[in-house]
Amino acid sequence: MFDTLTERLTQSLRNVTGSGQLTEDNIKDTLREVRMALLEADVALPVTREFIAKVKDEALGQQVMAQLSPGQAFVKIVYDELTRMMGEANESLDLAAKPPVVILLAGLQGAGKTTTAAKLGRFLKERQKKKVAMVSADVYRPAAIKQLQTVAHDVGVDFIESDAAEDPIKIAQRAIGQAKINFNDVLIVDTAGRLHVDDDMMDEIKALHAAIQPTETLFVVDAMTGQDAANTAKAFNDALPLTGVILTKTDGDARGGAALSVRAITGKPIKFLGMGEKLDALEPFHPERVAQRILGMGDVLSLVEEVERKIDREKAEKMAKKLQKGGSFNFEDMLMQFEQMHKMGGMMGFLDKLPGMSNSGMQQALEQANPEKQVKKMEAIIQSMTIKERRNPDLMNPSRKKRIAAGCGMDVAEVNKLIKQHAQMAKMMKKFANPSGMAKMMRSLGGMQKQFGGGAAGMGPLFGGKDKK
Structure with missing residues (x-):
C-alpha cells in the first residue's frame, strides 16, 4: 500500500530539503508535484486542495525550529498534515459498554x-x-x-x-x-x-x-x-x-x-x-505510522509489535538458551528462523516496514534479489540434508554437498552459498542470544528511524533524534 504515493512524494520533497529558506517560489514546484502525487493516488480532489492549501499556509508562516533546516521543516509540515488528515491517532473500538x-x-x-x-x-x-x-x-x-x-x-x-x-x-x-x-x-x-x-x-x-x-x-x-x-x-x-x-x-x-x-x-x-x-x-489503523510509511520512514513500531506477537517465544527462548550456553546455531535453527519470518508475512513483509526500504532504488534492488525465492531455495537445500547434517554444519564436505545439491535439484554452488549465509546468520544470532534480542534489535532500528528519518531527507529532529552531522 502507498508504494506509488511514497515514491512520488519522497522524490518531490527531496527537491526542497536543501533550501536555505522556504519561500513561495521554491515550494511552488514541490507543492505542484505533491498535488499531482495525491491525485494520482486517487485522493479526492477537495481533500487534495485542502491539504495543499494548509501545507502552503503552514510553510510560509513557519517559524523554523532551531534544530531543523527549512527543508526538514517543510517535510515535517507535510507529515503533520498527512497525520491530521487521517485522524491524528488510532481510535480503538468502544468495548466498555455492558456486554455483549x-x-x-x-x-x-x-x-x-x-x-x-x-x-x-x-x-x-x-x-x-x-x-x-x-x-x-x-x-x-x-x-x-x-x-x-x-x-x-x-x-x-x-x-x-x-x-x-x-x-x-x-x-x-x-x-x-x-x-x-x-x-x-x-x-x-x-x-x-x-x-x-x-x-x-x-x-x-x-x-x-x-x-x-x-x-x-x-x-x-x-x-x-x-x-x-x-x-x-x-x-x-x-x-x-x-x-x-x-x-x-x-x-x-x-x-x-x-x-x-x-x-x-x-x-x-x-x-x-x-x-x-x-x-x-x-x-x-495508526495515522502517524501510516504517514511515516508514506514519507519513506518505515513503520518500526508496527514491526516491533508484530515480532513480539507472532514470534514463537518458546522456540526463540529455547534457541537463545542453547546459544547462551555455547551451543552452535545449526541448520535446523536456520530453518526455524525462516518459519518465524513466514509468520510475519515473509521477507518482503518484514523489509517493507524498515526505514528507507520504500525508495524506488531499494525496491528495484529487492525485486531483483527476490528474497522470498532465495529463502525457498535455502529451505529446500536444508530439507535435502539428513538430520545429522542439519544439526552439525561442520560435517559438510564435498561429497555431502554434491548429494544434497542433487537431492534438491540445485548446483553445489547454491549449497556453498547457503553455508556461507548460515555462517553469517550464526554470527548475528550470537549477538542476539538473549530471548528479547529480536525485540531489542527492532527497537534499535526504531532508534535509527528517529535519528536518521529512514530514507527521507534527514528527518531525525522531527521525532526527537539528532541529525548526523
Missing part, C-alpha cells in the same frame, strides 16, 4: 464483510482477550450463513445459528439474547451487502440498526475503489450513524487514496486495515 457489546458490520456487496467479521473476531479474541460470538443477518446471499459459520470455527469464536427464512431484525435480537446467556463479551452482526442506491436494502439496515442499537457500526469498504470508497462511506454515513471504517484489500492497493480520503470526507475514523486474505491479517 454489539458490533454491526455494513458495506457494499463484495467488500469482504464476512471475512472481516472473522478477522475482527480473531483480533478481539487474541489481542483483547474477549469472548466473541458472531451471527449472520445476511438472508439473501446463498451460503452466506454457512460461510460465516465456517470462518467462525476457523478463528475459534462462537457462532449463533440463523436461517435464511428468518427476518434479519429477529435474527439479531435473538442473537443478542443468546450472547447474554453464553456470557459473550462481544457480538458481531454480519449483514447483507447492499448498494447505497438500493432504497429497500438501506431501509432494512436502518431498521436493523434502530432495533438493536449497536455500540459500534463499522462500514467495511474495499480500499482498491480509491476515492469512491470515501464517497460510498459518506453515503452510508448519511443513512447510518457510523462509528468507524474498516478498509479491506489494502495489500492490493498501491495508491492509498482511500486511506487519505475517508476521514476527511466522512469525518469518521478508519479503525482497521485488512492487509491480506489470511484471517489474522487485520491491523489497527
Whole structure:
C-alpha cells in the first residue's frame, strides 16, 4: 500500500530539503508535484486542495525550529498534515459498554464483510482477550450463513445459528439474547451487502440498526475503489450513524487514496486495515505510522509489535538458551528462523516496514534479489540434508554437498552459498542470544528511524533524534 504515493512524494520533497529558506517560489514546484502525487493516488480532489492549501499556509508562516533546516521543516509540515488528515491517532473500538457489546458490520456487496467479521473476531479474541460470538443477518446471499459459520470455527469464536427464512431484525435480537446467556463479551452482526442506491436494502439496515442499537457500526469498504470508497462511506454515513471504517484489500492497493480520503470526507475514523486474505491479517489503523510509511520512514513500531506477537517465544527462548550456553546455531535453527519470518508475512513483509526500504532504488534492488525465492531455495537445500547434517554444519564436505545439491535439484554452488549465509546468520544470532534480542534489535532500528528519518531527507529532529552531522 502507498508504494506509488511514497515514491512520488519522497522524490518531490527531496527537491526542497536543501533550501536555505522556504519561500513561495521554491515550494511552488514541490507543492505542484505533491498535488499531482495525491491525485494520482486517487485522493479526492477537495481533500487534495485542502491539504495543499494548509501545507502552503503552514510553510510560509513557519517559524523554523532551531534544530531543523527549512527543508526538514517543510517535510515535517507535510507529515503533520498527512497525520491530521487521517485522524491524528488510532481510535480503538468502544468495548466498555455492558456486554455483549454489539458490533454491526455494513458495506457494499463484495467488500469482504464476512471475512472481516472473522478477522475482527480473531483480533478481539487474541489481542483483547474477549469472548466473541458472531451471527449472520445476511438472508439473501446463498451460503452466506454457512460461510460465516465456517470462518467462525476457523478463528475459534462462537457462532449463533440463523436461517435464511428468518427476518434479519429477529435474527439479531435473538442473537443478542443468546450472547447474554453464553456470557459473550462481544457480538458481531454480519449483514447483507447492499448498494447505497438500493432504497429497500438501506431501509432494512436502518431498521436493523434502530432495533438493536449497536455500540459500534463499522462500514467495511474495499480500499482498491480509491476515492469512491470515501464517497460510498459518506453515503452510508448519511443513512447510518457510523462509528468507524474498516478498509479491506489494502495489500492490493498501491495508491492509498482511500486511506487519505475517508476521514476527511466522512469525518469518521478508519479503525482497521485488512492487509491480506489470511484471517489474522487485520491491523489497527495508526495515522502517524501510516504517514511515516508514506514519507519513506518505515513503520518500526508496527514491526516491533508484530515480532513480539507472532514470534514463537518458546522456540526463540529455547534457541537463545542453547546459544547462551555455547551451543552452535545449526541448520535446523536456520530453518526455524525462516518459519518465524513466514509468520510475519515473509521477507518482503518484514523489509517493507524498515526505514528507507520504500525508495524506488531499494525496491528495484529487492525485486531483483527476490528474497522470498532465495529463502525457498535455502529451505529446500536444508530439507535435502539428513538430520545429522542439519544439526552439525561442520560435517559438510564435498561429497555431502554434491548429494544434497542433487537431492534438491540445485548446483553445489547454491549449497556453498547457503553455508556461507548460515555462517553469517550464526554470527548475528550470537549477538542476539538473549530471548528479547529480536525485540531489542527492532527497537534499535526504531532508534535509527528517529535519528536518521529512514530514507527521507534527514528527518531525525522531527521525532526527537539528532541529525548526523
